[in-house]
Amino acid sequence: MKSEPSEFSIDDLKASPKQTNMWDGVRNYQARNMIRDSIKKGDLVFFYHSACAEPGIVGIMEVVKEAYPDPTAFDPDENHFDPKSDPEDPRWFVVDLKFKRKLKRTLSLSELKACNQLSEMRLLQRGNRLSVMPIEDAEWDFILSLE
DNA sequence: GCCAACGTTGGC
DNA sequence: GCCAACGTTGGC
Numbered sequence: 001m002k003s004e005p006s007e008f009s010i011d012d013l014k015a016s017p018k019q020t021n022m023w024d025g026v027r028n029y030q031a032r033n034m035i036r037d038s039i040k041k042g043d044l045v046f047f048y049h050s051a052c053a054e055p056g057i058v059g060i061m062e063v064v065k066e067a068y069p070d071p072t073a074f075d076p077d078e079n080h081f082d083p084k085s086d087p088e089d090p091r092w093f094v095v096d097l098k099f100k101r102k103l104k105r106t107l108s109l110s111e112l113k114a115c116n117q118l119s120e121m122r123l124l125q126r127g128n129r130l131s132v133m134p135i136e137d138a139e140w141d142f143i144l145s146l147e
Numbered sequence: 148g149c150c151a152a153c154g155t156t157g158g159c
Numbered sequence: 160g161c162c163a164a165c166g167t168t169g170g171c
Binding site: 002004027028050051052055109129131 | 167168169170
Binding site: 028029126127128129 | 151152153154
């Protein structure tokens, strides 16, 4: 899962109450579907910093609460307010994520791109802009072996 | 700041 | 349903 560290970083997550935060603001249907349908309690998730000096994987989170309606979609004061999301039929969802640990170092996008073992990885495919995406077990294990 | 690659909107 | 215009993401 991606976040711009200037908006919400791995350190912000670590500093959150119970080291847990709601992953709000996802406004893309493909990403929404994964949040709503695929992400399960206990799943482990890489935290990816995007749009920053060194984009890359910085840590690991755990899903502690499965999908529920994104309250920021209902609040006109929120950046991600969506008047078309009806509380009776919510359009956008969140999960709660808990900080597990930071990686010993940032595994940068350029380093990941250079790994043949990751050539099929969703994150590295051309034109990919999804903020939430699946990862294969083998990719997960390989990435951790780089640390 | 630039720009490629999407995704969304809305007229027709 | 098509598609042009526009908006967003995110690396560089």
